[in-house]
Amino acid sequence: MSEEAPLGGLTAETDAVSHERHQIGLTPIFAAFFWLGVTSFGGNTAAWLYNRIVQRRRWVNDSEFLSDMALGRLMPGSGGVNLTAQVGQRLRGGAGAAAAVGALLSGPLVIVVALAAAYTRIGQSAVAHAIMDGIAAAGIGFTFATGLKLLPSEPARVGPLAVTLATVLCVGILRWPMLPVVLCLAPVSIGLALARPRIGR
Amino acid sequence: MVDDFRTLLALVLVFVPLSLLSIGGGASLLADMEHQSVSVHGWTTPREFADLFAISRAAPGPGTMLSTLIGWKAAGWAGAITATVALYLPSSLLVFCVARLWGRWRGSVWHSAVERGLAPVAGGLMLSGGIAVLRVSPGGPAVWVAAVIATVLLLRWPRLHPLVLFAASGALFGLVGLW
Numbered sequence: 602m603s604e605e606a607p608l609g610g611l612t613a614e615t616d617a618v619s620h621e622r623h624q625i626g627l628t629p630i631f632a633a634f635f636w637l638g639v640t641s642f643g644g645n646t647a648a649w650l651y652n653r654i655v656q657r658r659r660w661v662n663d664s665e666f667l668s669d670m671a672l673g674r675l676m677p678g679s680g681g682v683n684l685t686a687q688v689g690q691r692l693r694g695g696a697g698a699a700a701a702v703g704a705l706l707s708g709p710l711v712i713v714v715a716l717a718a719a720y721t722r723i724g725q726s727a728v729a730h731a732i733m734d735g736i737a738a739a740g741i742g743f744t745f746a747t748g749l750k751l752l753p754s755e756p757a758r759v760g761p762l763a764v765t766l767a768t769v770l771c772v773g774i775l776r777w778p779m780l781p782v783v784l785c786l787a788p789v790s791i792g793l794a795l796a797r798p799r800i801g802r
Numbered sequence: 803m804v805d806d807f808r809t810l811l812a813l814v815l816v817f818v819p820l821s822l823l824s825i826g827g828g829a830s831l832l833a834d835m836e837h838q839s840v841s842v843h844g845w846t847t848p849r850e851f852a853d854l855f856a857i858s859r860a861a862p863g864p865g866t867m868l869s870t871l872i873g874w875k876a877a878g879w880a881g882a883i884t885a886t887v888a889l890y891l892p893s894s895l896l897v898f899c900v901a902r903l904w905g906r907w908r909g910s911v912w913h914s915a916v917e918r919g920l921a922p923v924a925g926g927l928m929l930s931g932g933i934a935v936l937r938v939s940p941g942g943p944a945v946w947v948a949a950v951i952a953t954v955l956l957l958r959w960p961r962l963h964p965l966v967l968f969a970a971s972g973a974l975f976g977l978v979g980l981w
C-alpha cells in the first residue's frame with residue numbers, strides 16, 4: 602500500500618477508489634502496457650491507451666483518461682509517456698507508474714533499434730515507404746476516430762463542445778502554439794464545469 | 803572505454819534538459835534533438851537523422867523513440883538505453899509527483915471541475931494531433947482518403963481491432979506501390 606492517508610474529509614471515496622484499483626496487480630499492469638507499447642503503431646500512444654486500457658480493460662474511465670491526457674500534454678516530455686505515468690499512478694501508485702512506463706518503452710526500444718539495424722537493406726525500397734504511408738494513414742484515421750468518440754456527447758453540453766471545437770480551430774487549423782491556447786481555454790472550460798451541475802459519472 | 807563513458811555522459815547531458823524543458827511534446831523535441839545530434843555533437847549526419855526519424859515513425863511506441871536511435875548511433879545499445887532513460891525518466895518523475903499531489907484533492911469540488919474542464923480541451927488536442935500529422939504526411943491525397951475511410955470504419959465498427967486496419971492499410975499501399 603503505497604498510498605498515504607488522504608486529507609481529511611475525503612477518506613471514504615479515496616479508500617473506495619484505491620481499494621478497487623489495488624486489485625490490479627503489477628504483472629497485469631506490466632503485461633498490458635508492454636503489449637500497448639509493441640502494438641501502438643502510428644505514434645499516437647494516447648489513442649492506443651484509450652482503446653486498450655480504457656475501452657477494453659476499463660481500468661480508468663473517460664474523464665480520468667481525458668484529464669490525465671490534458672495534464673500530460675501541458676507538462677514537459679512526451680505526452681503519451683506522461684499519460685502512461687499518470688494512469689499507472691492511478692492504478693497502483695509509484696510501482697504502477699514505474700511498471701507502466703518501463704513496460705511501455707522496453708518493447709519499442711528493442712524494435713526501433715532492430716529496425717534501424719535492418720534499415721540499410723529495406724530503407725531504400727519504394728514499397729517500404731508505401732507501406733509506411735499506409736500505416737500512417739490508418740494512424741491518422743485512428744486518431745480522428747478516437748477524438749470524435751470522446752466529443753462531449755450528452756445534450757445540453759454546448760459549452761464543452763464549443764471548447765473542443767475552439768481547441769481544434771486554434772491548435773489544429775490555425776496552428777497556434779498549443780500551450781498558450783490551452784492556458785486560455787482550460788480556465789474557461791473549468792469555469793463552465795464549476796457552473797453546471799454535475800451530471801452522473 | 804573512457805570515450806564510451808564520455809559519450810554516454812554527453813547523451814545524459816543532452817537528453818535530461820530536453821526531457822524537462824520540452825513543453826508541447828514531439829514537435830518541440832524534434833528541433834532540439836536535430837540541433838544537438840547533428841550540429842553540436844555530430845552523432846548523426848543530417849541525412850542519417852532524417853532516416854532515423856523515418857524509422858522511428860515506422861516503429862511502434864511513442865513518437866519520440868527517435869531519441870533511442872540517436873543514442874544507438876552514438877554509442878550502441880548502451881547509448882540507446884541511456885538516451886531513452888535520460889529522455890523519459892525526468893519528465894515521468896515530474897508528472898508522477900504532480901499527479902500524486904493532485905490526487906490528494908480527489909473528491910473536492912475543484913478537483914472534479916478541473917478534471918471535467920480539461921476533458922474537452924484534451925479531446926480537441928487529440929483531433930488537432932490528427933490534423934497536424936495529416937498536414938506533414940508525405941503520402942499525398944491517397945493518405946487523406948485512406949485516413950477518412952479508416953475513421954469511418956472505426957466509428958462504424960468500434961470492435962474492429964485497430965491493428966487489423968493498420969495491417970490492411972499498409973498492405974494496400976504496399977501493393978499499389980509494387981504495381
